[in-house]
Amino acid sequence: MAQLLANTLALASTYILLAIGYVVVYRSSRVLNLAHGELMMLAGYAFFGLVSATPGHPLWAVPAALVVAFLAGVAVYATLVRPMAGHPLFSAVLVTVSLGILLRGLVLLGWTADILYPLAVTGYKNAPWLLPGGAVLTTIDLLSILMAGTMLVALWGFFARSRLGIQMRAAAENPLLAAQRGVNIHLVFSLSWGISTFVAGVAAVLYASKVRLDPEIGVIGLRAFPVALVGGLDSLAGVLPAGLAIALLENLAIRYVSPLLSDVVPFLALLVMLFVRPWGLFGTKEEIERV
Amino acid sequence: MAGASRVLAWLAGAVVLAAPWTPALAQEPYKVGMTAAVTGPAAIEYAARVETFRAYMSKVNAEGGINGHPIQVIYEDDRGEPARAATNAKKVVEQERVVLLVNTSLSATYKPVMATVTETKTPLLFGGGVCPQEVFPPANPLMFCTTSFAAQIDSDFAVRFMKEASKGKVRLGTALMDIPVARIGIDTAEAVGRKIGLEVVGRITMPPGTADFTPFSSKLKDAGANWVFAWSPWSFQVGPYEALLNLGWQGNYLLYGHQQPIDAAYPRLNRENLYALVGASILAEGLPELKAMQETAAKHGASRLDVEGWVAAVAVHEALKACGWPCSREKLQGAMSGLSITVKGVKGGPIQWSRDNHFRTEQWYKVYRWDSARQRAVTAKGWTKVDVGQKLKELRETAK
Numbered sequence: 001m002a003q004l005l006a007n008t009l010a011l012a013s014t015y016i017l018l019a020i021g022y023v024v025v026y027r028s029s030r031v032l033n034l035a036h037g038e039l040m041m042l043a044g045y046a047f048f049g050l051v052s053a054t055p056g057h058p059l060w061a062v063p064a065a066l067v068v069a070f071l072a073g074v075a076v077y078a079t080l081v082r083p084m085a086g087h088p089l090f091s092a093v094l095v096t097v098s099l100g101i102l103l104r105g106l107v108l109l110g111w112t113a114d115i116l117y118p119l120a121v122t123g124y125k126n127a128p129w130l131l132p133g134g135a136v137l138t139t140i141d142l143l144s145i146l147m148a149g150t151m152l153v154a155l156w157g158f159f160a161r162s163r164l165g166i167q168m169r170a171a172a173e174n175p176l177l178a179a180q181r182g183v184n185i186h187l188v189f190s191l192s193w194g195i196s197t198f199v200a201g202v203a204a205v206l207y208a209s210k211v212r213l214d215p216e217i218g219v220i221g222l223r224a225f226p227v228a229l230v231g232g233l234d235s236l237a238g239v240l241p242a243g244l245a246i247a248l249l250e251n252l253a254i255r256y257v258s259p260l261l262s263d264v265v266p267f268l269a270l271l272v273m274l275f276v277r278p279w280g281l282f283g284t285k286e287e288i289e290r291v
Numbered sequence: 292m293a294g295a296s297r298v299l300a301w302l303a304g305a306v307v308l309a310a311p312w313t314p315a316l317a318q319e320p321y322k323v324g325m326t327a328a329v330t331g332p333a334a335i336e337y338a339a340r341v342e343t344f345r346a347y348m349s350k351v352n353a354e355g356g357i358n359g360h361p362i363q364v365i366y367e368d369d370r371g372e373p374a375r376a377a378t379n380a381k382k383v384v385e386q387e388r389v390v391l392l393v394n395t396s397l398s399a400t401y402k403p404v405m406a407t408v409t410e411t412k413t414p415l416l417f418g419g420g421v422c423p424q425e426v427f428p429p430a431n432p433l434m435f436c437t438t439s440f441a442a443q444i445d446s447d448f449a450v451r452f453m454k455e456a457s458k459g460k461v462r463l464g465t466a467l468m469d470i471p472v473a474r475i476g477i478d479t480a481e482a483v484g485r486k487i488g489l490e491v492v493g494r495i496t497m498p499p500g501t502a503d504f505t506p507f508s509s510k511l512k513d514a515g516a517n518w519v520f521a522w523s524p525w526s527f528q529v530g531p532y533e534a535l536l537n538l539g540w541q542g543n544y545l546l547y548g549h550q551q552p553i554d555a556a557y558p559r560l561n562r563e564n565l566y567a568l569v570g571a572s573i574l575a576e577g578l579p580e581l582k583a584m585q586e587t588a589a590k591h592g593a594s595r596l597d598v599e600g601w602v603a604a605v606a607v608h609e610a611l612k613a614c615g616w617p618c619s620r621e622k623l624q625g626a627m628s629g630l631s632i633t634v635k636g637v638k639g640g641p642i643q644w645s646r647d648n649h650f651r652t653e654q655w656y657k658v659y660r661w662d663s664a665r666q667r668a669v670t671a672k673g674w675t676k677v678d679v680g681q682k683l684k685e686l687r688e689t690a691k
Contacts, residue, residue: 007506007509010503108330112338112594113335115525138537211502254510255510
């Protein structure tokens with residue numbers, strides 16, 4: 001039982017880190033970023049490239065990879081999403097789909113389809129830790145849980161307290177009015193894309209260090225998508241319970257029902273939520289009309 | 292004008308002088324088609340095979356081809372998708388009129404490719420993808436396989452090795468990705484395991500989209516498995532093992548050692564409880580024959596050596612040599628039915644095809660483990676021969 005809970009926390013932390021990205025972008029620009037998983041993958045490859053380029057200094061590679069991830073998000077907004085302003089939101093979503101396919105192709109060209117292990121390059125080990133109750137979690141699991149919590153709290157503080165955060169909320173609420181009040185909405189939007197890919201970068205560094213890095217890890221982004229929807233696409237607070245609930249359901253299915261169900265559990269949870277409460281646990285009711 | 296005439300005269304002279312030294316380029320080529328998972332999720336395993344295959348063919352052509360006839364390979368990427376593989380097969384067989392088609396892709400692509408070759412009576416070689424039922428006795432006359440791994444026979448050998456290598460009772464756990472061929476392998480391992488007195492304590496079947504292997508591996512650990520056998524695509528063999536290590540599991544793990552990834556995994560993991568069953572040697576053993584192959588592959592443009600790709604290329608080369616010139620599909624099929632392919636240093640014995648067995652009459656296995664003190668792979672069980680016909684009969688009995 002203790003191990004089941006530990007596994008749930010570890011899986012939920014990955015889902016939460018990824019779902020944060022969906023929510024931050026949606027909150028500000030109303031775009032569903034369907035290339036989020038691939039942007040996460042790109043950050044993973046940036047991390048691997050930096051780790052390989054600076055052997056012996058792995059701790060530099062982590063912040064550097066996160067900066068690359070942030071800049072990638074800003075660049076995606078500036079080059080692909082901003083030109084779509086004035087067009088239906090659906091067009092911007094399609095642009096992100098194309099971006100995802102393009103990124104996968106580019107990664108394949110640059111690094112081939114080989115499985116890579118960034119942690120092995122750093123020389124660090126992912127040591128297991130025995131927890132009360134006999135459960136085991138590794139260093140990276142613990143870091144992942146810590147980072148998911150930190151990101152949630154930090155972003156909550158940023159949106160609630162900081163001037164820029166409040167401007168971002170205002171721009172999300174009514175971009176025209178915000179612009180008339182002097183808010184630089186393009187700066188605000190690009191920043192939100194940067195934050196989204198930054199957090200995805202954190203997920204990428206941790207996941208690639210724990211499991212592996214290959215062009216297919218972007219699929220995990222798709223699995224985290226139901227977490228964002230179940231929590232409420234415009235609600236950061238909803239990500240936490242949704243991530244925990246879906247990870248718990250997945251672990252319960254693996255242990256007590258059928259391991260094969262683990263693939264569909266997030267989407268079953270999403271379907272149930274869409275029937276019962278289409279705007280998600282903590283989402284805004286009117287938001288669903290926009291989706 | 293005079294200058295231009297002089298240049299033309301030089302060129303004409305050069306062509307005349309070069310002609311006797313480049314017969315292969317002037318001759319009509321042997322045309323071979325290949326449909327392969329060069330991109331897509333399965334490319335992790337197949338891209339390197341194609342790269343090595345291409346390098347070997349480049350070597351053959353650089354050496355003058357076969358009696359002056361170069362081998363022209365038409366490569367088509369199928370991403371491991373059945374629909375693309377079907378289109379590729381039709382294109383190379385019907386438009387390019389190849390004498391042989393090679394499939395280096397996922398088993399999901401086999402059926403449509405088989406349909407095309409059956410319709411057009413074109414020989415088909417499975418080179419690097421799992422060997423399908425059609426190549427085992429009684430074999431389909433058109434279909435052949437060089438790939439070292441075969442779900443049922445591998446699994447039978449694996450569980451027998453576990454029993455042999457263990458002093459105490461084997462409590463067997465199994466791990467697989469949810470694909471048909473892996474299910475066949477693991478079903479066999481469990482059935483044979485029970486028959487020879489192993490206790491089967493648990494099985495984890497992982498869906499293709501699995502993000503985290505830990506919840507699956509926890510189940511095996513809690514079931515008390517002291518040996519785990521995995522037979523699947525590489526990520527789904529090594530993923531559960533690493534998750535078990537993270538959980539502090541102390542048992543032994545046996546997987547099918549695909550040469551490229553196991554070569555990379557052994558030094559990275561540096562663990563002595565990881566055993567790899569192989570049908571072809573791995574580079575980590577440091578055999579001189581493999582080093583020579585690696586150098587040749589590198590010289591002809593391959594960034595890495597994949598033994599399965601090399602063996603498939605040798606088979607194509609040998610088959611075309613046996614076919615002679617001119618080589619028709621029918622003649623090639625006849626030549627392949629009695630072919631024996633030896634790749635020194637790579638396999639325990641030759642790949643010998645017979646009229647009704649296009650897998651091979653003898654399968655050879657070796658088991659490696661990692662020696663952390665010596666930092667190299669060592670032999671846990673040397674090359675062992677399995678009589679394929681006999682083993683298949685036994686397995687049919689066990690299944691009953």
